[in-house]
Amino acid sequence: MGETMIPVVGFVAPSGMGKTTLVRRVVAVLGDRGLRVGYLKHAHHRFDLDVPGKDSYQVREAGAQQTLLTSKARWALQVQNPVQDEDPDLYRMLSRFELDRLDLVLVEGFKHADYPKIEVHRPATGEAPLYPGDPSIIAVATDVPLEIEPPLVVLPLNTPESVADFVVSRFDEVRLRIVT
Template structure:
């Protein structure tokens, strides 16, 4: 998937598989390679990124549906989703990104969205493979190195450098295919 000229790549797995761990290890390598990344993280749990007692928190708790906290170093947009509103889709999340400087958007979660994905799989968790049912999964980062469940690229989940190189090549190819 290309969004506003930027490749979008999903990192898909069951909860507890290590998606965030793999990404936090790979992101510095991707940034060192010159990529500017946007990350969309989907969660099924309620969360609050604001700090109780801070002005932005107090304004939101007073009833503001949206609060933007901005400084020289970052900007955060906090939007409350009402109980009568649908959960934001991947398209909703993509639309909130400021894409002017991005080279690649990585999506952690939204595993049922129709975007190209790399599955993260650990045999010890005894969860079913997503790639069997999801044709959008074109590679798997796993600790099962004799993987043969489907004809897709197999990456060693413990070789973060090779994973990052694979993502870089994928992004370059996706961008080139889009430009053609």
């Protein structure tokens, strides 16, 4: 077992605020800058990477606890979660990455975990912001000017370059210790 320090920044908001769109655009900007980005998404529903009817799907459905799908282009490990009524642990999931092959990890979700997060907030939706109740939120990406108490960094939601600049500028502050 070892430890790795790696920058980790999350993007949180209620569903439909544009988290995935922003993360996708920020990943493209960071990738163009030569950074190797990992992405961890917390899904609130069941999902499947495999296709019903395929061999690996049938074997997993028959009871395999872990299924490794592999090809020349990529591989994916699916592990059956033994405790399906609990949300996965952020740090345990981060430890699954090959962290030595990444420069940073962007996380979508895990809004209740204590780690550095950027909130995506669109006041026009009428949804209450998360930042007043979450001291882990270090910035708010929004589509309108905001004055926030306590003062937080406000980022332009539609300018992924600015969000990417902010993430990179905070590398030292957002490093998490991951036990691998």
